[in-house]
Amino acid sequence: MKIGIIDYGMGNLFSVEQAVKRLGVDVVTSSDATELQMADALILPGVGAFEDAIKCLDRSGLCQLINDVAVSDKPLLGICLGMQLLFESSEENGQHKGLGILKGHIKKFSSIQYRIPHMGWNNLHFPQPESWLTAAQKTDGHVYFVHSYYASQYDEQQLSAYAQYADQVVPAIVHKDNVTGMQFHPEKSGECGMALLEGWLNTVQVKEQTT
């Protein structure tokens, strides 16, 4: 099994790459669509601004690749900004169109009740039982967030986990068929984060065996 990490010039890929390797899985980090197509599953990481990210992806022909993967049965995992990109649009520095793979829009936190960014360890709530999350639920359930925008108007059926930040429900894991998004950084989230990554990698393995 080989995991492809999509390198589009945004953010720190090293930690994601190392975390997957620690779980004993081969990784290829690339910006080349042809090379990424060979992987059994793809990770879309990302740190930075939404608009820059979409432009970088588009310029390198990677939007097409991601959209193709989304309608195939190959697993795709978006992390942090990578998850936000999967939605229809974002209001980060103006209105920008996203990949539109998941229903919903990215909004800025706006409340005097809490500080922005939402930065630090928060605990996950799991609204519905999903087998790939079982191992993570047995840990302390805390993951590391750093973000100023969050997903809204999403499909409740696709919400696998959320965190509570003052009065705001923060979608933490979204999941639709082969597409998964994590708003926090599993690669920086200790035991729970590693359990979530491992859970996701197991779904890739199962997929691989059945095809």
Add this chain to the structure above:
Amino acid sequence: MLKKRIIPCLDVKEGRVVKGVQFVSLRDAGDPVELATFYNEQGADELVFLDISATVEGRDTMEDVVRQTASTLSIPFTVGGGIRTLEDMKRMLRAGADKVSLNSAALQNPSIIKEGADYFGSQCIVVAIDAKWSAEEDTWMIYTHGGRNRFERSAIEWAQQVAALGAGELLVTSMDGDGKKTGFDIALMTALRKVVNIPLIASGGAGNAEHFYEVFTEADADAALAASIFHYKETSVQQVKDYLRNQGVAIR
């Protein structure tokens, strides 16, 4: 619910942890990666590496330390010390650091904060402020060079400016309290809390678990940092967290 963070700080010089760490359980107490792993196992929520190397070679070694730490651990960490340019930030973030901390470079050239925040996102940019109470100015003034030089600027004003420039977090060290173990500077942290809405890390003065409780409950700090009490095993990260949990503070 978002949890209060406990952050051990490691001073690294030419790739080695200094300030004589006394751990019998470690093979090599001077190895930053080994010490980072030790604190991770104790439940540290985050780590700060402060590079105090004097040489170019030392700084290159720091990059290796960062890379090794990011390969070994899955908790966030910040690198500070000697970060002056966008290029310096890029090197550390690419090597696997989650945040970089700017101090004197930001004072000399505040626009570096905005450049960093625009390029990497605010969440990567920590601004470190060393502050000391001045009776004649009736406020806290900024100090540089480990507290030796006074910079003619109020820490409160500077905090507001750096937040407006896009800093994602402030690491505030009280030079009055640093090394004294008499508790964090509650008055300073409270004053800052009133003027900025970004996360605040309190530093300087930690002597026991009660001090962490005070700064979290009285000044509403988001995180608290300590070095020597952890290094010299006067208390452990785990003991501090157990105490806070028993007192009802939200802790991971």
